[in-house]
Amino acid sequence: KEIELDPEFKTVLQALEKHSKHPIAKAVVERYPESQKEFTILNEISGQGIVAKDDHHTYLAGNKKLMAEYDVKYDESLLKEAMDNKYSYIIVAKDKVLLGIVYIADVIKESSKEAIRRLKKRGVRVIMCTGDSEVIAKNIATEVAVDDYIAEVRPEDKYEVVKKCQKDGLVAMVGDGINDAIALTSADVSFAIANGSDIAYESSDLILMKNDLSDIDFMMELSNKTIRIIKQNLFWALFYNAIFIPVAAGVFYNSFGLSLNPMIGAFSMSLSSIIVLSNALRIRKIKKDEIIIKKEEKQMKKVVIDVEGMMCQNCVRHVTEALKPLGNDVEVSLDTNKAILQTDASDEVLKKAIEDEGYKVVAIHHES
Numbered sequence: 001k002e003i004e005l006d007p008e009f010k011t012v013l014q015a016l017e018k019h020s021k022h023p024i025a026k027a028v029v030e031r032y033p034e035s036q037k038e039f040t041i042l043n044e045i046s047g048q049g050i051v052a053k054d055d056h057h058t059y060l061a062g063n064k065k066l067m068a069e070y071d072v073k074y075d076e077s078l079l080k081e082a083m084d085n086k087y088s089y090i091i092v093a094k095d096k097v098l099l100g101i102v103y104i105a106d107v108i109k110e111s112s113k114e115a116i117r118r119l120k121k122r123g124v125r126v127i128m129c130t131g132d133s134e135v136i137a138k139n140i141a142t143e144v145a146v147d148d149y150i151a152e153v154r155p156e157d158k159y160e161v162v163k164k165c166q167k168d169g170l171v172a173m174v175g176d177g178i179n180d181a182i183a184l185t186s187a188d189v190s191f192a193i194a195n196g197s198d199i200a201y202e203s204s205d206l207i208l209m210k211n212d213l214s215d216i217d218f219m220m221e222l223s224n225k226t227i228r229i230i231k232q233n234l235f236w237a238l239f240y241n242a243i244f245i246p247v248a249a250g251v252f253y254n255s256f257g258l259s260l261n262p263m264i265g266a267f268s269m270s271l272s273s274i275i276v277l278s279n280a281l282r283i284r285k286i287k288k289d290e291i292i293i294k295k296e297e298k299q300m301k302k303v304v305i306d307v308e309g310m311m312c313q314n315c316v317r318h319v320t321e322a323l324k325p326l327g328n329d330v331e332v333s334l335d336t337n338k339a340i341l342q343t344d345a346s347d348e349v350l351k352k353a354i355e356d357e358g359y360k361v362v363a364i365h366h367e368s
Contacts, residue, residue, distance in 0.1 A: 009100035011037050013092050016050045016061040024104060028090070044178070049090070060093040063133075067091050074098040088132055113144050115213035117325040120147070122220065123349050127165070129158045131179060145325040147356060158183035174208075174216065176200055191216060226283055233276045240272045303327070305339040306362040307354060315359070322353040 015037040017025040039052035039059065048069070049062015060070055067074065072093040078101055082089045088104040116126050128149040130137050137151035150161060158175075159182040165171045166188070173180070173187035177200060184190040184203035192204035194211050201207060208215045248265045252258040260268075307319060316332045319339055323330045327343025343350070351361045 006094075006097075006099040008094065009092055012059050012094060012099055013061060013090070013102065015039065016042075016052055016059060016092070017090075019052075020044055020050055024088070024090075027104070028102065057095050061090055063089075063091065067093060070096065072096050072098060083133075083135055088136055108140065108143055109212075112213050115217055116144050116146060118214065118217040119220075120145075120325050120353070121345050121349065122217070123346070123352070125165075127161065129153050129161055129183075142321070145321065155179045155182050159186055162186050172216070174213065175204075222283075229280060229283060233279055236279075237272065237276055240268075244268060301342070301344065302367040303341055303343055303350065304365040304367065305341075305350060305354065306364075307332075307337050307339055307359050308362050309359040310334055310337055318357045319354055319359060322357050323350070326350060326353060 010032050014029060014032040016039070017028040019039075019042050039054055043051045045051065045062070045066065048066040049060065051062075051066070051070070052059045058070070060066055060072065064079075070093070072091075073096065074091070074093075078098075079089060081087070082101075082103045085103075085105075090102045090104065092099045092101070119126055125148075126146045128137065128141050128144075128146045130140075130149070130151055131153055132140075132151060134151040137149050141149035150157070153161070155178075158173075158180060162171050162173055162183045163186065170188045172189040172191065173183050174191045174193070175181075175184050176193035181199045181203040184192065184200060190204040190206070192200040192207045194207055194209045206219065244260065244265065246252065247258050248260045248262075250259060310316060310319065310332075313334065316334050320330055320332045323332070323339060323341055323343075326345040326349065327341040330339070330341040332339045339354070347364045350364060354361050
């Protein structure tokens with residue numbers, strides 16, 4: 001939706017945004033017709049917006065910070081609908097005069113919610129860093145049930161978040177724009193979104209071609225299976241060589257009369273290589289859909305958790321929201337101070353989810 005205050009609004013908006021690499025800018029360009037207007041000087045300010053000039057005027061498209069910096073005056077009540085509905089927005093101005101505002105709704109994919117739920121089941125802490133306002137960031141963070149969020153961040157802030165988290169373990173970063181490049185480069189593993197900017201591609205280790213966050217869970221599962229196969233191959237190769245090389249070398253011939261015909265030894269070595277190679281090729285059979293199905297087919301058990309520290313229905317809501325991504329049929333009672341759910345998550349993951357909300361887990365009981 002747009003608030004158009006000047007006929008030049010859409011022309012300026014499209015002309016500015018077509019120079020930006022941000023995914024939202026691409027959406028704006030698709031929404032509005034091609035503009036014939038061109039600017040000779042263009043500057044994209046990270047976390048604020050775009051500034052452009054022609055021979056006579058200065059044009060702006062961005063957030064409130066950018067407008068304040070260039071002393072653009074406007075009635076902030078025009079943003080009320082955006083804030084009430086938790087929309088993002090782009091303010092467009094010309095020479096300190098407001099031309100119009102575009103409201104942008106963040107549509108969250110169901111696959112993203114499921115992907116975050118799966119990652120949290122693995123014990124992964126999920127943090128959302130965004131340049132959006134506190135209100136919008138909080139709304140999205142609540143809907144997708146991330147562990148934490150940081151709003152109104154600059155590129156260097158994302159870098160600092162990655163560095164801080166690396167003190168506690170390995171960090172994976174997912175990004176799509178210029179603002180994410182520094183953080184993507186500094187993370188232990190980095191993923192770029194397929195429709196993101198070129199600099200995000202160059203800064204990342206992997207690209208999610210389907211724009212689906214569930215591919216991250218798949219890559220973690222694939223990596224774990226790959227490591228297991230490597231360990232299996234190392235074991236069998238070392239086991240085989242530890243037994244047959246001394247026998248083939250005649251080490252045990254004088255003592256035990258053990259020897260190995262060279263032809264049989266050569267055949268056995270070839271057979272060992274075939275076994276190791278065949279075991280390694282099993283990785284090709286791993287499909288994303290099969291992994292998801294197998295994970296869903298895990299037997300979910302009923303778990304009863306004794307929780308200490310809940311004082312009101314707001315506390316109940318916090319505990320419920322913490323457990324929802326980890327299982328089904330979540331019930332939290334203030335009367336009994338218990339949380340009940342069907343889950344296959346480990347006790348450590350369940351305990352961490354609740355205690356991160358500020359409550360204490362006294363005991364966890366499993367029922368068949």
